[in-house]
Amino acid sequence: MPEFFTGIGQLISGSFLQSGALWTLTNIPGFPPIIQTVHILGIAVVMGTGVLLNLRILGLAVPSQNITEMTDRMVPYLYIALISNLVSGSFFVFGRPTRYFNNPVFAWKMLFLLGAITLTIYFFTKHRSKVGYWEQENKKWIARSIAILSLGFWIMVSLAGRWIAYLEHLQYPMWSI
């Protein structure tokens, strides 16, 4: 595990971020399952926006929807979902920072997320630069490559998210609390 990564965990550990997150998780009845559901609903919106757009670009879904119109419509929803998931996920990461920042699956999740977000920003930026940018014939294969990659990234982010807890369950005693 890279030192700067575990270092983030140590930085949060013992801070007000950790005490605040732990207080919220333990004192508000039902908070953990509720905030986890908010997190999964965020994933649902990512599926309905980013992933659906990728499927559209690959010609697999919603053929009547226009890529340019769809992109315009998806952007705000996708950003809101990502911000919402950043907040909902933070409660757990801040609550037990050293566990997350020592967990290689969490590191992979962040890496996949970075890949997905980078591709998304690139796609949206180019989209804004010219009307119908991604519908140009000579951009078709770039768009499809981005779609396949980002589809893979989003799936891996979701899978890794679920496996953080499993790895922790299997290997937790090896890590400091």
Add this chain to the structure above:
Amino acid sequence: MISDFLRSTFWLDVEEWELSWTIGGTNWFPLLESIHVIAAAMVVGTILWVDLRLLGLGAIKYPITTLNRELVPWTWGAFIIATITGIGMFITRAASHVLNPAFQSKIVLLVLAGANMAYFHLILYKDIQQHETVISTSIQLKIAGSLSLFLWAGVMLAGRWIGHII
């Protein structure tokens, strides 16, 4: 009667199936759960646009029937995957699940979401043509759309809660 059914030893037998042991004792369980989460997110993510359209809040450029035709097959496909993976996890601890209030709520909410969907497709859909291209749909369609959103979110919440009780 329902209590007898839920407390029946059948559920304990289910847990003893070879398949239940295989899933419960190997990485099959986390794998099924991961797929379950992605499939469930896909169910909600795709039906979301139909519901938003019914409410006049999103995808308003497209006729309801077009969205329905192109999105609902994805919803169903994802739902089938979620059901198979869900049953796979259920059988590993069937007897505890049937008595788990979160699991029971999830099943009730699923039935309600299904009933709402059936009402929309079998009753409201007959007159869909007149709302086809208008942004502001009838109050009935708006109710069906919002019920769908709330019920599916409820299914997710109850589903997530199962793991906190068991």
